[in-house]
Structures are given as C-alpha cells and as structure tokens.
Amino acid sequence: MSKTKSKAAPTKKPVERIEHKGLLEVRELTTYFKLGVGDVKAVQKVSFDLEPGESLGLAGESGCGKTTAALSILKLLPDNGRIVSGDVLFDGRNLAKRTEFGMSRIRWKEISIIFQGAMNALNPVRETGKQIAEPIQLHEGLSEAKAMVRVKELYDLVGISQKRVMDFPHQLSGGMRQRAMIAMALACNPKLVIGDEPTTALDVMVQAQILELIGRLRKELDLSFILISHDLSVMAETCDKGVIMYAGEVVESGTTTNIFTNATHPYTQSSSRRSPTSTRSARWSAPSRATHPTSSTRRRAAVSAPVATSGSPAARPSIRR
Amino acid sequence: MATTESTPAVTDLYEKGTVHADDLSSATVKDGVLFDVRDLEVYFPIQQGFFKAMVATEKKYVKAVDRVSFQVKQGEILALVGESGCGKTTTGRTMLRLEDPTGGHILYKGLPVEKFGQKTLREYRKKAQIIFQDPYNSINPKQTIFDIVAEPLEVNNICSSEREKEERVIKAINEAGLRPATEYLYRYPHELSGGQRQRVCIAGATVLGPDVIVADEPVASLDVSIRNDILKLMVEHKEKMGVTYIFITHDLSLAWVISDRIAVMYLGRIVEIGETLEVVANPKHPYTKALISVIPVPDPVAKREHVILKGETPNPVDIPSGCRFHPRCPEAIDACKEIDPPDVHITGDHHAACIRIDE
Numbered sequence: 070m071s072k073t074k075s076k077a078a079p080t081k082k083p084v085e086r087i088e089h090k091g092l093l094e095v096r097e098l099t100t101y102f103k104l105g106v107g108d109v110k111a112v113q114k115v116s117f118d119l120e121p122g123e124s125l126g127l128a129g130e131s132g133c134g135k136t137t138a139a140l141s142i143l144k145l146l147p148d149n150g151r152i153v154s155g156d157v158l159f160d161g162r163n164l165a166k167r168t169e170f171g172m173s174r175i176r177w178k179e180i181s182i183i184f185q186g187a188m189n190a191l192n193p194v195r196e197t198g199k200q201i202a203e204p205i206q207l208h209e210g211l212s213e214a215k216a217m218v219r220v221k222e223l224y225d226l227v228g229i230s231q232k233r234v235m236d237f238p239h240q241l242s243g244g245m246r247q248r249a250m251i252a253m254a255l256a257c258n259p260k261l262v263i264g265d266e267p268t269t270a271l272d273v274m275v276q277a278q279i280l281e282l283i284g285r286l287r288k289e290l291d292l293s294f295i296l297i298s299h300d301l302s303v304m305a306e307t308c309d310k311g312v313i314m315y316a317g318e319v320v321e322s323g324t325t326t327n328i329f330t331n332a333t334h335p336y337t338q339s340s341s342r343r344s345p346t347s348t349r350s351a352r353w354s355a356p357s358r359a360t361h362p363t364s365s366t367r368r369r370a371a372v373s374a375p376v377a378t379s380g381s382p383a384a385r386p387s388i389r390r
Numbered sequence: 391m392a393t394t395e396s397t398p399a400v401t402d403l404y405e406k407g408t409v410h411a412d413d414l415s416s417a418t419v420k421d422g423v424l425f426d427v428r429d430l431e432v433y434f435p436i437q438q439g440f441f442k443a444m445v446a447t448e449k450k451y452v453k454a455v456d457r458v459s460f461q462v463k464q465g466e467i468l469a470l471v472g473e474s475g476c477g478k479t480t481t482g483r484t485m486l487r488l489e490d491p492t493g494g495h496i497l498y499k500g501l502p503v504e505k506f507g508q509k510t511l512r513e514y515r516k517k518a519q520i521i522f523q524d525p526y527n528s529i530n531p532k533q534t535i536f537d538i539v540a541e542p543l544e545v546n547n548i549c550s551s552e553r554e555k556e557e558r559v560i561k562a563i564n565e566a567g568l569r570p571a572t573e574y575l576y577r578y579p580h581e582l583s584g585g586q587r588q589r590v591c592i593a594g595a596t597v598l599g600p601d602v603i604v605a606d607e608p609v610a611s612l613d614v615s616i617r618n619d620i621l622k623l624m625v626e627h628k629e630k631m632g633v634t635y636i637f638i639t640h641d642l643s644l645a646w647v648i649s650d651r652i653a654v655m656y657l658g659r660i661v662e663i664g665e666t667l668e669v670v671a672n673p674k675h676p677y678t679k680a681l682i683s684v685i686p687v688p689d690p691v692a693k694r695e696h697v698i699l700k701g702e703t704p705n706p707v708d709i710p711s712g713c714r715f716h717p718r719c720p721e722a723i724d725a726c727k728e729i730d731p732p733d734v735h736i737t738g739d740h741h742a743a744c745i746r747i748d749e
Contacts, residue, residue: 274680301688302685302688306690308690326691329691
C-alpha cells in the first residue's frame with residue numbers, strides 16, 4: 070500500500086527516520102483546549118515511552134488529562150484542542166507534526182484505540198461485523214466480502230461466536246460489545262493499541278474476562294498496549310509500566326512494582342497505601358477504588374498536604390468513621 | 391433464606407383483603423426485623439403474538455426473582471450483590487412495590503407489602519424510598535433543586551405552611567451534604583456535578599424521614615473520587631437517623647466497604663448471605679469465591695488466582711436444571727446438574743446454597 074502511495078507522489082523525498090526510544094516516545098507533550106475564558110491546560114509536559122510488546126498504564130482521576138494525552142497521540146482532539154508543544158515519536162516518525170492526511174494512514178493501521186463506551190462507539194444502525202470490516206476495507210483495499218472473512222477470524226480471536234457478525238450492537242451484551250470493539254481495534258494488525266477505560270462500564274466478572282482477553286492477545290500478537298484507567302488496581306494487575314497523572318501533569322512514573330512500593334506523590338500513596346502486607350489479607354485491600362482518597366473539590370488541598378494515614382493497612386478503610 | 395417455620399403463615403392473617411393504612415401506622419418492628427422476605431417470586435411474562443399464544447403449550451416467563459428469602463434488620467445496610475441480570479434490582483423494586491410479586495411474601499414490620507391497597511401504599515412510600523442509579527436521568531432538569539426535594543412533601547400534603555416546607559427541604563439538603571443549602575435551592579440540576587446531583591436525589595429520598603431506602607447502584611455512574619463521599623454520607627445517615635439501606639451493586643468491593651450484611655445473588659436466587667466480614671473472609675459458594683477473586687488489587691507483586699467464569703449469566707427464561715450455577719461453576723460435579731442445592735447454615739447468620747460445602 071505504501072508503494073502505491075509513493076508512486077502517486079514521486080517528488081516526495083523519503084522521510085527521514087527520527088531516532089528515539091522504543092516504539093513510542095512522548096516528549097513533553099502539551100495540549101490545550103481553547104475555551105471562551107482562556108486556555109484549559111489539559112496536558113502539560115507529559116513524557117513517557119513504550120517498548121514494543123510492553124504495556125503502559127495511564128492512570129488518574131477523571132479530568133486529569135489522561136484521555137486527552139492519548140487522543141493527542143492519535144491527534145483525535147476536538148476542534149478547540151491543539152498540541153501546543155512536544156513530540157509524539159512513533160516508529161521513527163513525529164506524529165505531532167504530521168498532517169491530517171498523514172495521520173489517517175497511521176490511525177487504525179498502526180495505532181488503534183478501544184473507546185470507553187462500546188454502546189456509544191458503535192453505530193447502532195449498522196451491523197457490527199460490517200463496522201469492523203470498514204477499516205480493513207479502507208486500509209487493505211479489500212472488498213467487503215473478503216474483509217468479512219477476516220472479521221470472522223477476529224471474532225474467533227476475541228471469543229464471540231461467528232454467527233453474531235451480522236448482529237446489530239443492541240443485540241450484543243455489554244461484554245460482547247466490548248469484545249467487538251477489541252476485534253475492531255485489532256482489525257488491521259496495529260503495533261500499538263490504546264484502551265481508553267475499556268472495562269469501566271462493565272460488571273466485575275466481565276471486566277476480569279476482558280482484561281484476561283487483552284492480556285492473552287497482547288502475548289499472542291506481541292502488541293504494545295496503553296491502558297487508560299482511573300482504577301489503580303486494574304493498572305497494577307495488567308501493566309508493566311505506569312504513568313500517574315494529576316491535574317494535567319505526570320506525578321509518578323516507572324514500573325508498576327516501583328510505583329506501588331515506593332510511591333512518592335501523595336495521590337499515589339493514598340491510593341495504594343491499602344496494599345496488603347500479607348498474602349492472607351490480599352482481599353482486604355480490594356475496595357481501595359471505592360475509598361478513593363480525595364474528593365475532587367478538595368483535591369488541591371489534599372495534594373499540597375500529605376493525606377492522613379487511615380489506620381494500618383490491614384484495617385478496614387476509613388469510610389466507616 | 392432464614393427461618394420460615396416459626397412464624398404463622400401470612401396468608402391466614404390477611405386473606406380477607408388489603409392491609410389498611412391504619413395497620414401500617416400502628417405496626418412496629420419485632421425482633422429488629424424490618425423486612426422479612428419469604429419465597430419471593432417475580433416472573434415477567436414474555437409477550438407473545440396471538441397465534442403463538444394459541445399454539446404454545448405453556449406460557450414462558452422471565453424468572454427475574456425465583457424464590458428468594460431473606461431478612462433485613464432495622465438500621466443495617468444490606469448489600470445485594472450480583473452480575474447484571476441476576477435480579478437484584480427487581481428484588482429491591484419489588485420490596486417497594488414498584489413491581490408486583492407473582493408469588494411469596496414481603497413482610498414490612500410484619501405486614502404483607504403485596505396486599506397493600508392504594509391508600510396504604512401511599513403511607514408505605516413515605517417510609518420506603520429509592521435512590522436511582524443515574525442522577526443525570528432521575529431528576530427533572532426543568533425543576534429547581536428546591537422543587538425536586540419539596541415534591542414528596544407536596545404530594546403527601548405533609549407541611550401545613552410554606553415555611554415548614556422550606557425548613558424541611560433545607561434540613562434535608564444540608565443533611566445530604568450540600569452546604570449551605572440556601573446556595574443550592576434555586577439552582578437547576580445542570581448546574582451541579584454528578585456527585586452533587588446524587589446528593590440531591592438522596593435529599594429527595596430522605597426529606598420524608600423514611601425507615602428504609604433502596605439504593606440502586608447509587609455510585610455506579612459517579613466518578614471514583616466522589617464515590618467515597620457518597621458512601622460516607624449513606625453510612626452517616628444510617629448511624630444518625632437509623633435509616634435502613636438496601637444497597638444494590640454489582641461491585642463486591644463496594645458492598646464490602648459499606649454494608650453490614652451481604653447477599654450474593656445469581657440468576658434470581660440468593661446463593662450466599664451473611665455478615666459482610668464473614669462472607670468476604672470466608673466465602674463458601676463458588677460464585678462468591680469467583681467474585682472476590684476478580685476484584686483488582688493495587689499491588690502488582692501479589693499474584694493471585696483469578697477464578698474467571700466463562701461466558702455470561704444464562705437466560706433467565708431457561709434456567710439450568712439442578713443448581714443454576716453449575717454450567718459456569720469451576721467446582722461442579724455431576725450431582726449439581728440434578729440437585730437444586732438447599733440452604734446450608736454455616737455459622738451465625740452465614741448461609742450458602744451449594745451441595746459441596748460440607749466436603
């Protein structure tokens with residue numbers, strides 16, 4: 070496909086490969102949204118990198134800019150959003166400086182995204198299988214019939230019955246819809262998949278199923294994966310590396326083990342403090358996502374002053390008192 | 391799930407007709423049991439065309455709740471936990487008579503809720519309130535906060551003067567944690583955040599001073615950082631005003647934080663019930679064990695066994711034979727396909743329905 074494109078534009082020089090770390094390197098990415106009152110500084114100087122086959126968790130409260138950071142990578146920002154400075158280096162190219170046309174060849178072909186609400190991300194009046202076939206037709210130039218063969222393979226891969234390819238989204242259950250979204254993200258064999266809260270709207274059991282599926286596919290297909298989540302425990306269980314964002318900035322990054330054992334920022338500390346010390350009490354730490362440390366109204370204060378400890382780790386969280 | 395033999399049959403007492411409103415106001419709580427649900431059944435008929443109905447040999451039902459028995463003690467928080475489609479919401483709604491039961495009894499202070507007439511229901515609804523899942527859709531966007539919270543008072547003609555009404559509304563809003571209340575009175579829902587809206591819903595539910603509130607996934611649509619505050623508020627209400635909560639959630643970790651007792655539901659049945667700490671620390675039913683094992687833990691080093699159940703909850707129209715959990719159960723044996731497991735008493739209040747517990 071790239072050959073035909075270069076023939077069409079023979080005057081174009083071959084693009085120089087930019088040297089950078091890993092598969093994806095985000096350097097001091099800054100994204101603003103323009104509003105009537107001024108600029109909303111959604112993402113400020115965010116940097117991280119990702120090796121091929123690695124998984125990275127991008128965590129933080131809602132409104133901390135984690136989704137905006139991911140959308141900036143794909144340049145899917147709304148009209149009032151813009152990348153102010155910084156580089157997104159992916160596989161030798163700088164995506165931040167790429168044109169819309171250039172991006173359209175990267176989106177889905179090399180980087181794809183699993184959106185949050187599968188019900189809202191799928192077209193309700195189109196068969197799910199056909200929607201998944203769309204990027205295959207577009208990027209690989211296949212006919213719909215041939216693309217549908219690939220869709221059926223994808224359905225097998227994500228664990229939906231092939232009979233359901235012609236089902237509409239409303240005929241699928243929540244878990245199946247999310248599986249269909251994953252199938253769609255894998256349609257063109259991308260190198261990097263971004264999961265924007267892929268399990269948030271799901272039941273716990275379905276969430277576990279989906280996370281297991283993502284983990285399995287990552288190994289089988291050697292994918293790099295960015296998981297965006299507000300749930301630090303989900304990140305701890307699925308990712309190799311983590312980046313914790315707070316109010317548009319990176320407050321903590323490193324391997325997940327490091328983040329959870331040597332948390333320095335109060336936000337991370339308070340979120341992961343209830344980690345179990347003994348294996349027996351593992352389940353006692355579970356509700357940390359419910360007993361979230363700071364309310365959004367008080368969060369600034371909470372960050373400037375260290376969050377008060379609430380008893381020993383094995384004790385029940387402080388909500389009781 | 392608990393005792394059914396000791397108390398006299400309900401049908402004998404109220405065979406003649408409906409329960410009068412006076413009976414309700416004079417009823418008292420006996421032995422601390424506010425609700426006694428016995429063999430509750432809620433079946434929804436499947437709509438069939440005329441022709442099919444003529445041909446069909448039997449009518450089909452969605453068995454949303456299928457012979458569920460449990461008790462709710464006064465002043466406790468009982469959590470109903472289960473996957474979507476397990477009947478937890480239907481159970482909660484039926485307890486408020488928002489759905490009519492097709493069988494069994496719900497005794498509220500010893501009176502059968504299913505026999506309440508219109509007038510009695512009105513009285514009953516003052517005592518039993520509900521908080522819905524989504525605060526974005528459950529309040530009227532065209533009403534001010536004052537109107538929303540005052541509506542129950544107006545409908546029930548409770549306040550003699552405007553002044554009294556205002557006082558009660560302000561008190562309820564304050565107690566729901568929107569302080570100072572006067573600042574919120576004449577705002578509209580769109581001016582508030584999700585957490586604040588949910589507080590408005592809670593104020594609307596508490597303004598009548600109810601005995602019991604059914605909270606149907608009250609924090610599911612809220613941001614994680616706000617959940618904590620809302621849960622705290624509910625615990626506060628329980629402790630200060632003695633409100634009994636029935637907390638419906640799919641998230642066992644939430645139930646664990648807030649509730650005194652947990653009832654785990656699967657496909658219209660309660661499979662395990664007991665004191666929260668006991669159930670979480672010592673789960674007996676394989677379904678409860680699986681639910682607990684998949685709760686994510688914020689510790690990358692801890693390698694835990696995840697019991698991930700295959701597939702999804704079966705269709706409640708064709709419930710599997712024997713134990714309804716057997717097609718997905720990791721511990722199922724052949725006998726599970728035939729025997730509908732009876733309730734096994736474990737310790738104290740802890741019961742579970744599985745034939746393999748004693749092994």
